[in-house]
Amino acid sequence: METYPNIKSAATIDAMIRYAETLLGIRFTSIRKNRYSALCPFHADTKESFMVYVNKDDEVRFHCFGACKGDWDIYDLIMLRKKYPFRKAQQVWAAQLGVENFKFNGGSSPGIPEPDETPEPDEPVGFVEPKKRDEKMVAALEEAATFYNDLLMSNEDRFKPIWEYLARRGVGKETIGKFNIGYAPPYSDEQYSGRALIDCFLPHFEKDADAFSNGGLFRFLNDATVKGYGYYCRKIDFRRKDPVSRNYGDFLAGRMVFPIYDADARAIGLVGRRPGDRGVRWLKHQTREVPLSARSWLYGMDKAQHNIRQYRTIILVEGLFDYFAFTNLLKDQDKQVVVSTLGSYLTSEAAVILKGLDIQHYIVAYDWDELGRNGIERIAAKTGGWVYYLGGLADGQDPYDMLKPVVDTISGFPLKHVL
Ligand SMILES: [Zn+2]
Known part of the structure; x- marks a missing residue:
């Protein structure tokens, strides 16, 4: 009775090369005994970075020294090329060799996830x-x-x-x-x-x-x-x-x-x-407290900086949709001073950019949870001006929800008074 590890030894290398050439569409160059190279079928290869070799356990392996840097056996290769599950890859390879007495491994491949097992990563x-x-x-x-x-x-x-x-x-x-x-x-x-x-x-x-x-x-x-x-x-x-x-x-x-x-x-x-x-907590889930970029992006800076300089006031929000909500709120006011920090975190680099604008008043409309409150405290520590924030938001309440009922008051508010 053969099992899957038994039928990928050096003895099968010729059959493997034939199979990979005819059925997987990979063209090999023979380098020396038990050693072949090919253009890697998995990246835009120009240097024949894809190698076939036999490892110390007498097992034929495929390795890409180029962009992939992957190492695969014949089952992995079949799974990747044909999008087959592990069981089917074993079946195909055993049949190719004409092995009749074959004991299938019911588990999964140690190298490649089963085709239908991995969902698209949950990264909003x-x-x-x-x-x-x-x-x-x-x-x-x-x-x-x-x-x-x-x-x-x-x-x-x-x-x-x-x-x-x-x-x-x-x-x-x-x-x-x-x-x-x-x-x-x-x-x-x-x-x-x-x-x-x-x-x-x-x-x-x-x-x-x-x-x-x-x-x-x-x-x-x-x-x-x-x-x-x-x-x-x-x-x-x-x-x-x-x-x-x-x-x-x-x-x-x-x-x-x-x-x-x-x-x-x-x-x-x-x-x-x-x-x-x-929800709007997307960024923090993804990056936790790490800023997404050393350079620090501030969404809306291009549109707001003129007004920020003029009013020496900025409204910082967390997410993109917070940004649009606040922007809509202030649309007709000529007070476009909203910028999103893309997360409740003002990086040192972003703080430097803001310092250059000589801001006196920071209005921080972050969510009212631990991360949001930490973010507000950090901004207070990093900036030389006054920091105003929206306190007392209920759990899960958007800052915008809290402001919506007072839109009229806000749209009437002259920033001069805030100053
Ligand atoms: Zn490759």
Whole structure:
């Protein structure tokens, strides 16, 4: 009776190479006995980084020395390429070798998650942050933001749930246009399969791969080190000939896209927010107390800094939708002094930016829970001015909910009086 570890020894290497060439579409170069190389089928490889070798336990292994850095056996390879469960991969391989007396292992593969086991990771927020900031990167981010915005604007019917979700959160067409808000269709989308940006920018991308990959706009789907690997590696699309669009997806696929601009109105990153009523504590769950960027993004800074200087007053809110709620509240007031810290945390870098604006009055409209209160205290410690906050919010109550009933008073309030 054979078991699965028995039939992947060096004795089977020729059969493995044949199988991988004919049925998995991988072309090997023989280097020496029991050693082969190939263009890695899992990333956009140009250097034959994919190696076949026999390890000290006499087991044939496949290893990518390139972007994947993965190490697989034949079952892993079949599972990845064919999107089969472990049991089916054993079946296929045993049949290929003509092994009849085979005892299946009913468990799961030690290397690869079962195809249907890993759901999309539950991360309602994603960030695209370039590794370095230069002209190319700014251009790539701006092009991407505009591309996703066009996609959303020109598909009101197709992306109706997104439009409806945004409308429920106080973000209408005018705001979508003004803030260049977009949508990146998900992997499940039949037309785009999570590659709307890649497919559109592919010619561009191949010429200048660095700007896009360093820009963080694309997700490498075979990265075993990330959360949700089992989910993303199933999204590798082997029907695609082009190695880039086969093995990469849009990083923000399935998310609404909010570009972040610095005070000079230049794009510095993108925030992707999955639609769904998961509440506004999204950022803290994801990053806990760690700021999302050393550079510290402040959403809305480009639009508010003039008024902040003029009134020497700022209203800090936590989340993106808090930001839009407060912005709507102050829309016609010429008091656009709202900025979102994207979480209840003002980083030192962000504090430096604010210090440069010579602010006297900080109005901090954070949620009234432990994280929110800590955030308020930190801001009080970091800033030289007065800090006002909304106390006494009920658990789970949005700062905006508390202010809604007093909209009239607020819209009448002259900031001069606050000063
Ligand atoms: Zn690879």
